[in-house]
Amino acid sequence: MDAIQRVTRPTASVLETMLGHRQPMWGLRLAKETSLAPATVYSLLARLERAGVVASSWEEETERPGPRRRLYELTQDGAIVAAAAVRAYAAKGTRAPRAAGLAGRTQ
Helix, strand or coil, rough: CCCCCCCHHHHHHHHHHHHCCCCEEEHHHHHHCCCCCCCHHHHHHHHHHCCCEEEECCCCCCCCCCCCCEEEEHHHHHHHHHHHHHHHHHCCCCCCHHHHHHCCCCC
């Protein structure tokens, strides 16, 4: 598996969130936790899944009301690639993805 070619702020944010949880997550939860639009998150997840960084499966929970959710998790190799991508993004001198929302706030 190669490094992720294009690491944008949304990509780094999604990867960082997934690294922090280490359990399968559904797309809307990722959108909420990263403050990104669902369409952005789902397109990133599709790209990451094609690259082998993320794997997905359908939720098996049947007692929760509503439709089944698609769950996404980092593959074993994907976790290594994701950590490297987040580090590389941070090394570019940009703010950490989660801290970016705090820019411009005064203390």
